[in-house]
Amino acid sequence: MAQSRAARLAPVIAMAERAEREAAMQLGHCQGLLRQAEVQLGDLERYRGDYQQQWISEGQRGVSGQWLMNYQRFLNQLETAIGQQRNSVDWHSANMAKVRDVWQQRYARLEGLRKLVQRYQDEARIAEDKREQKLLDELSQRLATRDSPY
Template sequence: MATSRAARLAPVVDMAERAEREAARQLGHFQGQLNQAEGKLNDLQRYLTDYQQQWMEEGRRGVSGQWLMNYQRFLSQLESAIVQQRQSVEWHRGNLDKARDAWQQRYARLEGLRKLVQRYQDEARQAADKREQKLFDELAQRLKRREEP
């Protein structure tokens, strides 16, 4: 009976394994998106630093008012892009956190099912061992009766 309980759970375990694998795939996908967003943010920040360095070099040589206005406009756009990219990073981080939570829940459910199946298998094995021992005891008693005068 216990073996049949474990066997009946096999399709449920299979479904839980598929759900866990899909959640792990989603987790990887969102991790990749976060990495990409963080990479873009780093690129923008590096570009800002390079542009500021260029400003310092050009400033030493003297700049026109038009160049200064263009620089300030571009710098403002670049800083705005950095703010937006930080928001994007946070949004992707939130998606990753949700995906991680979903995977952890599915993983925990799968592990719980596996433990239940293992318990049912252990119970079935113990019941089979008891039946076998009982059979051996009965055979030993029969042989003992035959040997008695």
């Protein structure tokens, strides 16, 4: 009886395994997008540092007002891009946290189902062992009473 309960859960386990696998794949995809956004942010920040270094080099030689205005305008655009990329990193990070929560829930459900199946299998094994022991005891008792001289 308990063994059939475990067998009846097999399709449910298969569905839970598929759902957990899909969630794990989605989590991996989100981690990749986050890493990509972080790399882009790092690239922008390095480029800003290089551009500021150029200001120092050019500034020592003297620059025109037009060069200074172009420098400032481009630096402002670069700061805007960096801010947008930080927002992108934050969004991807928050999204990954949500996807991780979904995966953890699906993983926990799958593990709970697996433990339930194991419990059903253990119960079935114990019941079968008891049934066999009872049969052996009855058989021993019959043999003992049949062979008894009384």
